[in-house]
Amino acid sequence: MTKDKARKEIESLKRKIEYHNYRYYVLNEPEISDYQFDQLINRLKELEAIYPDLITKDSPTQKVGGQPINGFKSVLHDPLMLSLDNTYSKEEVKEFDRRIQKWLDAKPAYQASLKIDGVAVSVRYHGKKLVLGATRGDGQTGDDITENIKTIRSLPLRLLERSRVENLEIRGEVFISKQEFTRINKDRKKNGKPTFANPRNAAAGTLKHLDPQEVAKRGLEIYFHTIPYQIFVDIPSHYETIILVREAGLRIIPNTRLCADIEQVLAYIDEWAEKRTSLDFEVDGLVISVDDFKQQELLGTTTKVPRWAIAFKYPAVQAVTRLRDIVVQVGRTGRVTPVALLDPASLSGSTISRATLHNEDEIKRLDVRIGDSVVIEKGGEVIPKVVSVNKSSRDGTEKKFIFPRSCPVCGSKIYRLPNEADYRCPNSSCPAQIKRAIEHFAARGVMDIDGLGTKLVDQMVEEGVVHNFADLYRLKKEDLTGLERMADKSAQNLIDAIKRSKTRPLDRLIVGLGIRHVGTHAARLLVRYFGSMEELSKARFDDLAAIPGIGSVIAESIINFFADESNLALIKELKRLGLTFTANREAASDYLKDKTFVFTGELSELTRQDAHQLVLSHGGKVSSSVSKKTDFVVVGKNPGSKYKKALALGVKTINEGQFLKMVRRNQ
Ligand SMILES: [Zn+2]
Incomplete structure (x- = not known):
């Protein structure tokens, strides 16, 4: 194929891909199957591989993310990206309308759109090409996040050819769907990284990541809602303009509506009060804005907010119930967490009987007492939290909770570091910690010991059958058959499963040891750099910290772990028992050769x-x-x-x- 022919085919493929992206992401009405779509992409990649100089920045193949960057450049917003005044009741919304009518001496139409709880961004197209993406920042100056925003799959790098939109400044919301949020957190947990508190934090953290390739791996999404100034002289309506922009290939917030008057806006508020929870993204309210660009201009802005728009916020998803008791739990790392036991309450579709109280400071801040009527709320977190106490309904029988000064399990005096909110049990042979540590060791994806779950681990530790990981490998059938509900056969199965786990590769064993901050990813890096447990145990802080992806926090944690005599003794035992201590560089077999x-x-x-x-x-x-x-x-x-x-x-x-x-x- 000649280069000229290739150039033509590439251009035609890009147009087709852009069009089908539009059908898929914007209209939700794909015309072709995923397979057919992949064929188009593959053909484009093929041609671009033959003629790399024909790859343009706006090619749909360029969405995988560019090189890591050192920081973000600043961007000036023009016009400013102002935040909105919040209202919390329909009465306030009506008041807003009365003010507007008085100023305008007219009855305006409004655009109502769902308010997504994400990260506000501004995106610019020039000559149909995406040239800039920026965060809101302080409204005047934001960060240039163009490289990151380009990785969002539903955001076109070029507007559709047939559209009359050429140059455009448009504001929207970048977010992570509830489903993707769950996936990301699960993944982070598995890799020993801290989880995100809610989808908004996850989206914000991702957008500010310095490595666009990392950003591309997380399913960021974007919806637009506002065009800051009139772009077509013949179209005075914001709503009509944004519909045209939608036809250019940009995703507009679903169900955005033009309301003839404030009554229709109020109906819209009611309509979405419940329905919003069924969406796959967090909606915390509505944005209500005067639709006519000329009227917007007449109304203008105060120094802080536009006069022509407000946000309406729905109350969060909450329930009221009685707090029966407060218990404290001790985790694998010794962290002591207070948990509220509740009268079962229904909250956004599930029955809740426990809620976290985080730590002692939080209990003091809430002044929560046993027997109180409390308000619980479910945000993006998996575990609901207690957000407030109905103090007016107290009858004097409520009891203050005294935070324990010793571990509820082993009795050791618990401590709290100056910069931490959590208390910790210092005793590394604390049964609570041992239980959770063994459970972690045996977990799927770690040492993968089939059948060794929470209850069995609890029993084994309580009965004194095991005290540490090494004890697992010394178990005999007789040790187990004494346990509750443990038949001969299941005892043998467990022993076999434990034995099989000896062959798990070194990186899994390292994860299993439960060194703070060392998850799957870090463990793999460590194995790649050090090759054996022995080398790792002798590693110096500087060598560890210098490994990209390890850093000083993890390095310090590793040094501390191997400085502990009891840990060294345990590791020696594990080696003697025949666990995998070197990286498995050769193939285990050639059973699948050539497959x-x-x-x-x-x-x-x-x-x-x-x-x-x-x-x-x-x-x-x-x-x-x-x-x-x-x-x-x-x-x-x-x-x-x-x-x-x-x-x-x-x-x-x-x-x-x-x-x-x-x-x-x-x-
Ligand atoms: Zn303890």
Whole structure:
């Protein structure tokens, strides 16, 4: 193919892809299958690979994220990105309308749109091309986050050709869906990273990440709501303008409505009060704005807020119930957390009987007492929290809670570091810590000991059958059959499962040790750099901290861990018992030699990386796309286009269970 022909085909492919993105993301009405769409992308990639100089910045293939950056440049907003005045009742909304009518001496139409609880951004297109993305900052100056915002899949790098929109400044909200939020937190937890408190924090943290490739991995989304000034002389209505912008390929907040008067706005408020909770993104209210650009201009702004728009906020999802008792729990790292036990209450669809009280300071701040009527709230967090106390309904029988000064499990005096809100139990042989540590050690994705769950671990520690990880590997059947509900056969199964876990690779063992801040990702890095437990245990702080992705906090934690005599003794024991202490660089077998695997969909037992590792360790290969040469396509939940392609090409498909059987046959 000549370069000229390629250039033409590339251009035509881009147009097609942009159009189908619009059908998919904006209209929710795809015309072609995912498979057909992937074909277009693949063809474009193919041509761009042959002629790399034909790759343009606005090509749909350029959404994977560029090079990491050192920081963000500042951007001046013109016009300013003002925040809005908040209202909390319909009465205040009516008052807003009365003010507007008085100033305008006219009855304005309003645009009403859902207010997404995300991060406000401004995006600029010039000559149809995306040229700038910026955070709100202080409203006057924000950060240039163009490289990060470009990775958002639903945000076109170029507006549709047929649209009359050429240059555009538009404001919107970047957010993370509830589903994606859950996925990200699950992932972070698994990797020993702190979880995000709510989807908004997750979105904000992601947008300010310095590595666009990392940003691209998180499912950021964007919806637009405001065009700050009139762009077509013949269209005075903001609503009509934004509909035109939608036809240019940008996602507008769903269900945005033009209301002829304030009565229709109030009806809209009622309509979405309940319905908003069924959406896959957090909506905390509405934005109500005067629709006519000329009227907006007449009304102008105060120094802080526009006069022509306000936000209406719905009350948060809350429930009132009685606090029966407060208990404290001790976690794996010794952290002592107070938990409120509640009369069961229904909260956004689920029954709640526990809520976190975070720490002693929070109990004092709330002045919460046992027997109080409390308001609980569910935000983005998994565990609901107590947000306030109905002090007026006290009858004098409520009791103050005295925060314990010693560990409720082992009795050690608990301590609190100057900069921390949490108390910790200092006793590393505290049964509560041992229980949670062993549970973590045995967990799926760590040492993967089948059948060793919370209840059994509790029992084993309480009965004195095990005191540490090493004890697990010394267990005999007789030790277990004495336990409650432990039959001969299940005892043997457990012992077999424990024995099998000896072969888990070194990085899993390192995660299992429960060194603070060391999760899956860090453990893999450590194995790559040090190759063995012995080398790792001798590592110096500077060497550790210098590893990209480790840093000083993790380094310090590792140094502290290996400085502890009892930890060293435990590790020595584990080595003697035959656990994996060196990186497994050679293949475990060549059982899958010359076999190529492709994975699609979510696996339930394995992470993707572990699945890949398994294939590699048996001499097989992993590919990212299906072709005639593929031997097996492993199909998980919600498989993508690769599954369809496998069927079309007649490639053998297997499920996760079959895959596991296949690879474990040789262990
Ligand atoms: Zn303790």
